[in-house]
Amino acid sequence: MPRWNDVEVGQQIPPDSETLxxxxxxxxxxxxxxxxxxxxxxxxxAEVSPTGGIIAHGMLNMGHVxxxxxxxxxxxxxVLSLAVTFKAxxxxxxxxTYGGEIVGLDEQARTATLAVWAET
Numbered sequence: 144m145p146r147w148n149d150v151e152v153g154q155q156i157p158p159d160s161e162t163l164x165x166x167x168x169x170x171x172x173x174x175x176x177x178x179x180x181x182x183x184x185x186x187x188x189a190e191v192s193p194t195g196g197i198i199a200h201g202m203l204n205m206g207h208v209x210x211x212x213x214x215x216x217x218x219x220x221x222v223l224s225l226a227v228t229f230k231a232x233x234x235x236x237x238x239x240t241y242g243g244e245i246v247g248l249d250e251q252a253r254t255a256t257l258a259v260w261a262e263t
Contacts, residue, residue: 144217147253150245156215158242161207163199165235171203198232204261211241212259237263
């Protein structure tokens with residue numbers, strides 16, 4: 144967990160990577176109740192997916208971003224909000240790297256604003 148005096152704009156959040164394999168997506172589908180076949184059925188995904196194949200759940204990736212952010216911040220109670228824009232799907236089998244950067248500091252409130260990301 145960083146100390147307030149040790150953070151500065153431009154500082155990078157330590158990244159983390161994970162390969163999104165089929166078993167992980169099926170486990171997430173079962174745990175989340177999101178059984179959309181786009182995330183587990185290759186025949187359906189071939190017809191409807193923007194990538195032509197199985198893609199990861201957006202919320203699975205958001206969870207990984209949250210994990211990286213809360214690990215850096217020192218716990219979930221230290222994260223005030225998280226807003227996400229999904230720019231592209233992550234195909235099954237891809238390795239996704241999650242990270243971020245401090246883009247603003249509020250000295251009075253002692254809060255940091257971060258840009259966080261996931262990329263394949």
